[in-house]
Amino acid sequence: MSTLEIKDLKVGIETEQGHKEILKGVNLTINTGETHAIMGPNGSGKSTLASTIAGHPRYIVTGGEILLDGENVLEMSVDERAKAGLFLAMQYPVEIPGVTMTNFLRTAKTAIDGEAPSLRTWTKDVKGAMEKLRIDPDFAARNVNEGFSGGEKKRVEILQLELFKPKFAVLDETDSGLDVDALKIVSEGVNRAQEENDMGTLLITHYTRILRYIKPDFVHVFVDGHVAEQGGPELADRLEEEGYDRYLAKA
């Protein structure tokens, strides 16, 4: 079993008006095999947490720590974090002209595993995973995310999740912009990855909709840069009924 610990994490960004603190002391512990939903209103810092775990240079950590099985994640470069078993499914995956999906997937898999995958099984794995996510086989020859629709980009993020087999996955609003069918397909992919690899999942979402398909073990409500409340799946049901108003009133 692996553990991802976030301890009193404080994170900000540089703006024209100076340093702006976004995360004001976040505490969270996730074990492999568990699914944690992080919910909260817009601007509460959910996506900042996701990007900070992955190491996006825009976010400046001013306090606290992130530990993966006791190892200091904050000292790792972005690629080292991925190699250590962290995966971020991005909210806005970028297009990379001139780099084909096939080339990208193989290069990334080789980097993460530290050795090139066996060509025969790899091709089969990619094809199989694409089929399950209903991604057109033509996508393999296309450039990374280039000309993909919003829903296609999200499916390709989950494709990578299934192929790279991380210990922990952070899904940053993967559900946004998906219709019901796509939401189901994407959720099935996450559930498969969890079952097959005993993955720990940090599911960041604004809406409870995706929680019908991906069942959380724990729900954390994020308000103004920290966890305002946590509980079991029943907390999600309550949010569905009441929304975030009662937290915002308090804040």
Add this chain to the structure above:
Amino acid sequence: MADSIITDRAKGAPLIAGFTEEGEDLSPLNLAASNLSPLGGDAAKEHSHGGGFGVADSSRAGRPSSFDPNDFPALTGREEDWRFTPLKRLKGLHSEALSAAAAPAIEVKVTEGNLELAVGVEQAAKSDARVGFLAPEDRVAANAFAAVETATVITVPAEADGDVIVASIHGGNDTPSAQHIVIIGEPGARATVVLDHSGLAVLSQNVEIDLKEGADLNVVTLQRWDDAAVHASDQQARIGRDAHLKHTAVSFGGDVVRVTPSARLSAQGGEAEMFGLYFADAGQHLEHRLFVDHAAPKCTSNVLYKGALQGEAAHAVWIGDVLIRKEATGTDSYEANKNLVLTDGARADSVPNLEIETGAIDGAGHSSTTGRFDDEHLFYLMARGIDEKTARRLVVRGFLNEIIQKIGVASIEEQLSEAIEAELAQTEN
């Protein structure tokens, strides 16, 4: 891409009289029309980059040409077509008498296809009708013409069918020199002709390409000179009826490289594809000035140049002049230049000029983008475990690959991929 400047008009979008854009040239015809518009007139003049000696707003068609260098005033660097070129580093190509004897040796071989193909290779006097059918348009090119007695004429016979002919042009000295090459594609000939420049040279070179009816030539000019080389190459093509020219300029090596390819579409149904790829390192000046002259109906042209720049004072210049004359009805034309700036201190100048003298065209458009290396690309790839070096390589290789893939000759594509790898290895050290 962040920090990028994009000017783009969709292919086929109508040109609005009096509509001005940075880098766009308006012909006298358009100017006359634009004076009717409240947006035209002076504003249009301000944005003109027209050529010609001190003649404001003159069309690209009006640029003087001559075989005699003395017909061109001495260069000052203020001329429209020389304003980006560091004259001081031309080592006299513009001001001294050049030596034909010191020019790099040319060796022509068929390397792929029918190795027995009867390619004509001969030294023809410059009075020969096959030589000098297009007059030089600047002083440096005219200076070269004045200095040579003969031209190397490479004739691709009609029976050529996809063969690859390589002219190795290898220099071994830095004496200011001159050279003239003529490439003739006989009617219906289909072949690739490679001008492969290497070694050390200070060279002003005229290359004339003559495509007879229905000829289909893929001309690749590789500039992979030693660091100290200086090379000015005027490459003018006359494209016959239903003939097709694919011209690809690849510039990696040399201190100053200035290639000025032009395609004269002077007979109906001609097609010109002009591609380019350059990689400018610290201190290097790589300049490409295109001219596509649509002078006959129903011709098409497509221009795409892509470049990467890295290092202090790396400088790339791209000028794309497209002229669609009154008689060139049914023209379809597009030109684009894309630059990727990899490090601080590098500079890319990019100016597309489009002159349109007829409204009866199928399409005309241009686009120019110069962008920094995108940190979001880097983050995305690194978040998938790919280290920074490899991620940068993937993006740059991907960017330049688009041009390499257009060459269509596997052996050359491979060599160029290797050359790019070598350039990339340089940034990392």
